[in-house]
Amino acid sequence: MIVVEGLAKRFGEVVAVADVGFEAADGRITGLLGPNGAGKSTTLRMLYGALRPDRGRALVDGHDVALDPMGALARLGVLPHGAGIYPHLTARENVRYFGELHGLRGAALERRIDELLEALEMGAFADRRTKGFSQGQKLKVALARALVHSPRNVVLDEPTNGLDVLATRSLRELIRRLRDAGHCVLFSSHVMQEVAALCDEIVIVGGGRVVARGTPAEIGARVQGGSLEDAFVAALSGDAA
Amino acid sequence: MTRAAWVVFLKELRENFRDRRTLLTALLFGPLGAPVLFAVLMNVTLERGAERGEEPVEVVVVGREHAPNLVAYLQQQGAAVEERPGVTPETASAAVRRRQAALVLVIPADFGERLRAGQPAAVGLHADSSDTGTAGARSRLASMLQGYSSRTAAQRLQARGLSPLLVQPVAVDLVDVATPASRALLVLGMLSYFIVFATMMGGLYVAIDATAGERERGSLEPLLTNPVPREQIVYAKIASAAVFMSLSLTLTVVGFAVGLRFVRLEELGMSANFGPEVAVGVIAVMLPFVVLGAALMTIVASFTRSYREAQSWLTAVLLVPTVPIIFAAIYQVQPSLSLMWIPSLSQHLAINGWLRDDPLPLVQLAASGAATLLLGLVLAWVAARLYRREAVLG
Known part of the structure; x- marks a missing residue:
């Protein structure tokens, strides 16, 4: 179980993450969806202790990453970006x-x-x-x-980047198996179809904030047109406005 | 050392022992290259010096017929006198400048006349003082001419019933106190420089690979997601660089101990005091420096943004320990307890002490070891602090 509360991070003048909070439950695949530069990687890097948050906190099975990094990391399996x-x-x-x-x-x-x-x-x-x-x-x-x-909790940052179709397929298969075994799987992607096909829960991130979260159906139901793609576009254009 | 640090340490060793570049620099280039280069350099220097002393001084004489006595004297003193068509009083300087002749002696037509008249008889000696290769011949020829001049002066005084000693008011008696070992030290002073350099080289690629290399490869971030305190990882990396540096150091010292047997120092009345005991001493006095060097290179490499940048920076860092040695050589620094707090200088002085067969007192050796080790541990601690910063991930 991963809990992220009000995380914020800036690099100099650039605000990479303004306010991100969500929960990733055990036995569920949670997808962090957003365009490039939305703050997905920065959020995950704070979650696994590579970066120190300016505000907010991240908990792994109740262990605060900032206060008890060894306890949190022991319960976390991480595949960083690249x-x-x-x-x-x-x-x-x-x-x-x-x-x-x-x-x-x-x-x-x-x-x-x-x-x-x-x-x-x-x-x-x-x-x-x-x-x-x-x-x-x-x-x-x-x-x-x-x-x-x-590890009980698995964090994968853009794991399908640069993979061919076959490798992507077997990776998805593995992620599902982890979920079925009761693990908490959190992964990030900028590819909407991938997230839609795999995730039980979706957190859409844009401009360093969570712009929508819920199951694919819930998110789709909230916008006209009813598809996840419409929701994705609506969420991001709303953010841009 | 914790178990995790031990795991990191062993992994770094395993990986670097499989890395061709690390092995070549640590186990081959430094340990073999330095002594071989040194031996060749020494032999060439010694050979040149030795041969020059026995070689006849080659001199082109213009106007030989004007001073048959002088020329005979020069030949008797070991000069190879030669006449060369085309070299005239006017072209003598140009001939030297073009290296057609090293030394040209121009004897004017009125030489004999002036000599007989008791007036100073001028001869022109054309030479190039910037050509160090002929410096020996030049000074030998000059002293031959001086000898001829003195002999003639003495003959004149005797002819007038005066003692030649009258014109020699001061007699200089040069007492050379150099022992064979200390004379050899002039050339062997460079040895500590080579040892320090080879030691640093041994850990160069290990330090780069463990820091900038790991970051560039993208394996640093995954590594730091393990539940292992970062300082443990840093200490293990420094330790692994230190292992390769120690290997390089040991092999280099052994290489010198063996290589110096092939340098013919004895022919020049020099001796190299570099037996097994000295070799062990050199390694022992260098070990604290290994810790210091490994920590220093790890810190510098941690600041760089790429493997290549780390390479450039560390190449500059390699020169840092040689600065005190160069100063010591120029200013002929004498060992003292207060100097033992300066790393690399204290090692240089200790090594030279042994080579001179005049070992430093134990308290100075202990001060050198303690000061260097302390600074090394401080730097290791600084390196560990650096890895707590998030900027270390780039």
Whole structure:
């Protein structure tokens, strides 16, 4: 369960996030939808402790990220935007590194790694150094790494960027499986169709504020025309006005 | 060290041992390059110096027929006298400038006449004082001419019944107190510079990779989402750079200990005091400097925005520890307890002390180690503070 309350962040004169608040419940897929520069990444980066909020707070299973970062991070699996992996380590070693940093070790860790490598269909390249991996292969490594400690809450920042159709499909499949296993999944995207197809809850962000939130049906019902796309456009044009 | 820091440390080691560039700089270029370069440099310098002493002084003489006695004297003193068609009194300077001849001696037609008349007989010595390669020959020829002049003066005095000693009121007796080891130090003074440089080089790419490289790759942000205090990560990264620096240091010192055997210092009456005990001492006195260097490079690389920028900055940082050494060499700084608080200078003085076979007192060595280590730990702490800032993620 992730709770975000009144987050705000500015970089110099630029207000990246003015006021963002929402909840992402366990067993639900929550999508943070908005155009580029809306403040999605900044919000998520505050959520996983990379940035310090100017105002507001973020809670992960009740642990305040600012006050108890170690407690919050232990319950969080994060795939930052454009996450890089270590080219001189194999896929398995990359995943193992993060597992060890989460305090896992020995047979339990190896079992968990095998499990993930299988679930993400990484067997063919698990023991190759990741230098020269394709975009999709790299993403799988980064994803396995984020999930190695079986976090209750998973945050994915624009995970489908640069992925081909097949890789996108298997990623969606994985996100649904996480949801069905009771995880809280929060992911951001600027692609409306993707969010519509996958999410149980949608938070539309524009200009650093939440402009609409609810289930896809709820959001669509609030505007004339009734489609999510109309709602998306209405929300953003309203913001621009 | 916490378990998490240990995990980061081992991962950095593993990764860097697989990185060709890190390995080449840490284990090959520094440790092999520095001593080989040094040995070649020394041998060339020593060879030039040694050969020049025995070589005949080559001099082109114009107007030889005007002073057969003088020319005979020069030849007897070891000058190779040569006549060259085309070189005339008018073209002598130009010939030297064009490097057709190193030294041209012009003897005017009235030389013998003036000499017989007891008047100063002029000879022209054309040479280029900016050409350091012929400096030895030039001064030898000048002193030969001076010798001929003195001999002639003495003969004249004796012919008049006076003692030649009358015109030598002061006799200078030069006492050279240089020992073979201290004479070698002039050239070996550069050795500490090479050791410091190779040590820093060893950690250069590790420090860049662990900071600017990690950020550029986009792996720093995921790393910091692990529930591990950031200072633990920073300390582990500094430690891994320090490991590579220590490796480079050890190999370089061993390389010098072996390489110096091939420098023929003994031929010049010099000795290099660089046995196994000195090698161990050099490594020990350099270890605190390793901590300092690793922390310094980590801090600087953390400020840069890209791998390339980090490379440029760290190349400049490599030169920082050499500044005190250069000053020490120019001003011939003598070791004292108060100087031991200056890192890199204190290591330089300690290393030179051993090479000179005049080791620094233990209290000075301890001060050097303590001061350098303390500064290193302070810098490591500063680096850890830097990683608490969000700007570190770029």
